[in-house]
Amino acid sequence: MVDNKASPVLQVKDLAVAYKIRGGEIEAVQDASFVIKRGEAYGIVGESGCGKSTVAWAVLNFLGANGYVKRGQIKFLGQELTQKSKSELRLLRGDQIAMVYQDPMQALNPSMRLGDQMKEVLTIHRGISDAEAEKRCAKMLERVYMPDPVNVMKRYPHQISGGQQQRVVIGMALLNNPALLIMDEPTTALDVTVEAAVLDLIAELRHEYDTAIMYITHNLGVVARVATRVGVMYAGEMVEQGTVEEIFKNPRHPYTQGLMRCVPKLGANKSESILYPIPGRVPPPGNRPAGCMFAPRCDYADNRCQEEHPALRALDNVNVRCHLAEEIDWRQWTPTEDVIAPPAVIAQAAADQPILEAKSLKTYYPVKGSSLKDVLGLGEKRFVKAVEDATFQIKRGKTLGVVGESGCGKSTLVKTIIGLEDSTGGDVKFLGFDITGNLSTRDEQVIKELQMVFQNPDSTMNPTYTVGQQIARPIRRFKTVPNDQVRAEVVNLLETMRLGANYFDRLPRQLSGGEKQRVGIARALASRPDLILCDEPVSALDVSVQAAVLNLLLEIQQKYDTTLVFIAHDLSVVRFFSDEIAVMYLGQIMEIGPAEAIYAPPYHPYTEALLSAVPVPDPTAKQKHIRLQGNVPSAINPPAGCRFHTRCPRRNLLPNGGKICQTEIPPWREPDDEHKIFCHLPTDTLTTFEPVISKEGNG
Amino acid sequence: MLVKDCMTRHPIIVPATMPVVKAQQIMADNKIRHLPVAGDGKRLLGLVTRQRLSLKTDTLGSLNLWDITRHLSNMTVKNVMLPSTKVQTITPERTIERAARIMADHKIGCLPVMENGGVVTGIITEIDLLNAFQEMLGLPVEGVRVTVRMPNRPGEFSKLMTALGDQNWGVMGIGTYPSPKADGFYDAVLKIRLVAAARVEDILNQIPDQEVIDIRNVA
């Protein structure tokens, strides 16, 4: 193709954005420059607090009352945006720039039918007739692969799932055929399978409509899949930019390199590879170093880096903001002593007694109906079958990873084990005690030995009490040490978590997300439990912090011989962290076995689909393209037979198009000693599945 | 090839209220010659071209130095644009030869591309058509460019194709037209990759009634 169309849609040059605060102002963005051309997807990555979203808001002039563009230019289709009046900008936003946020409900009016909301975009100020608008909206919904568009348009936002809401929002954004589409973490709140479908959609739309896309995300895997070029932001500055292939193959800036080392590669495990967190944290705006922003956390920093602020400069095919970019060879990198030394994982020799054993564990929630019959208690009792027939065991000192999409019952499973929910049937034994009942029925000893780490760092700690008080509480409650030694014990725990004794008197709001999470772990550890249940402990954290927390968990597991149940939706993290993995779908364990067996054929068809959806942080990796159709069915009335049969892409491998899947509960196939797959397909067929991910060239 | 395949999507469009000076600046900065003017919902209101921006000599003569400055600074795009009723447009689904025809007939350099009855989705200019022309003849790729003359009757072209097919050659571009100054003949221009010119000449000259009239290696 003759490339005359690659003229820039958006040019941002030397952008600085400041917010006025009491007693001065802070520069959230200090120096960002980039160009997005027609039909190009430009990914902006970086940890939270690096000013990614601020750049997007600056383009839209959504900086709020106290924010303003301090320096620099934002040129959209040749026109300077910073000098435009509010009304001109509004016109541009409506017609030529569209934005998609992380939370689709921010863009949808909950009290309006979806169809009406979409039509409004076209009918107001546009003079398009209602019937015409209706037709075009339906067509657009079809474009974004919404099943049954005409019906969906009659619904309210809350009646469709999150993934579908996001599709409606994307469709709405595209109705006016914008030249620029800004997406701020649009798939972060979605499940991997839905995310994969949305990312496919974005790539397709980009090709078809030549829309320029600015894609903000913290997820390197997503960037690798969606973007053509990437800009890495750190502390309000663009520190590196180049094509996605170049950045992933040969990152030049130490920060980019650090990010790459923080994320586990899909298929990596804890005994063979190590995660290296970036030491320290992102300096807050207003307290940024004078020299290179990254110097305090950089392994290579010398005097010049401390004093002289580097400029973004061209080096080979990339732009990089580093004095030493030529000299740094990232393959030669070795961890300095500051880095938390990752524990050598020793293969456990003894095949211990299982610490936890569950046999056909069931947890059902009663559903309250709203009909008169139900109110009078005459209606048939209905249940959400959140966990169905879960059978598994965990050996002492091992980690069981549980993966699955949201609503698959993994959280309920954990809640049942810890006793926040009553089990409905089956048998669970923990250290020989029966723990089918909830907490009030349990022995003090059992309660003490079972603790939990939570997902959300902002709600895991009580904002009223200091760190010390909160960690001390379980110690006092279970009297693990005499009263006069509590403080010493807390300090000991804090030090295990690599937090100093000076954290004792801090309040939660003075801590960063990673620190809060570490305190949460320390609190769970305080009663010296045998089993810790971790419900997505790292999914709300930035990658560098995530690596540090994972390393700490590994360390305490070694130190205290703790057993862990680890829930996560990130399949690379689960693979890295777990010894055994259970894949759940709609309350049912679909596949269970040693981690390495789960991630290689034979697969359960659902596992295969999950793996093919995972965004891999390597743009050159070849990934099989399997997308599940439709939605997860309701757990109140799960499909008969195999619960996965409504969406299974492999059903037709069975005779009769898999009729048996609709009627009969599948058998457990056991391709290996410990590896079990819940599927009608015979083991021989499952074994023939090709690996989902392969490297280009060398197979 | 249809208009939608070679038009420029998301062209720079300006509001009718923009001062002419600014429009001129945008054209200079972005090296473009045409600016569609659009209102709410990207509906076409008119078109500004370079010529439209040049002052008519009689107006110019009647103004003194101060008046010129004032005249220019007060003028908006609306004053100088060609109103939409007079703008020739096209839709994305039409062919590029149709676009070329309209442009040639009206001696104009660009056509705004309209969708949904008046919304500007793109613009197609003579440059786009020239690019399409190059692409059709496979220009950016290195190879052998050969012109074959054949009688104007059914079956001749298929002979040529069979010859190419037998050799398993990849054709990167093709164009046919009535031979200039030779009635009853057609010329076909082919771009063939990864082969020597002598070999091509050899093979094609073996086709009965056809003749290689020009052959060269081009990049």
Next chain:
Amino acid sequence: MEAMQSGLKLAAPPSRLRRMWKNISIIFDSRVGTIGMIMVLFWIVTALVSLFWTPYPPNATDFIQNTPPNIQNLLGTDQLGRDILSRLMQGTQVILLKTRLPWGKAILPGGVAIWGVLGSVTLGAVLGLNAGYRGGWTDQIIMQFLDALIAFPVIVLYLVVIAALGQGDLVVIVAITITGAPGVARLVRSLTLDIKTRDYIRAAETRAETIWYIMFKEILPNARGPLLVDSMLRVGYAIFAIGTLGFLGIGLPPPDPDWGNMVNEARRSIFANPLAVVWPSLAIASLVIGLNLFADGLREELSRYQK
């Protein structure tokens, strides 16, 4: 300069005193809040001063009746020839500073309005926490009962309480407590419903903490911000209620002057001396508005602060 230095020394946690000052000083960020605080402080200072000094004895009928304001009596005199300024000053005491107990001359520090609000907050918090945290039937019963209570007109409730218990400072406190509790309970319940979904409550539950520990140690402290704002507003309502009761003649018993009662008494000679009605009304209004503004400012700043 000082602010900058303290910013740099973030490593050492600030002392408790400084932290407290920082917490209080956020109110100055809000103009409305500052104005409100000044108005409230004015009345508190007035009350404190009146403990030791008023221009004249408040109950002495030493002057000509119904005089307009002059040098001698800055706000004029009432229909019995008492100095209005002295009476207004003294009137702040029962509201803000002291409660007269029915046993002899015993006095409880803290005014009727304050104790009344404390009472309703305590009762409301207990009910709201139980309803919100336990849910189910407990919730149903508590909330139905409170709804029934709210359905009564407030004045009727006051009258019922006073008819049952007779007049007196304590009775007014009880009346304020009973009428205020349902509102507090609703607030606390809704806060509890939100807070109980937080993970730290799950953590407490997995330690098998008692329900009372969870309610009062884990949930209640985190509801204190909105509860504080609500209490401020409630003190305003309570003052209003005391005024109303005083006006009806069933409020705080004599001999201490009571703003509502002052309005009521002056009403009879309103044409002769309209200002005698205006002053106590203004006093009630300014204190209530001050508390409202203060509460508004506090709410605004707290919500910003918590972000």
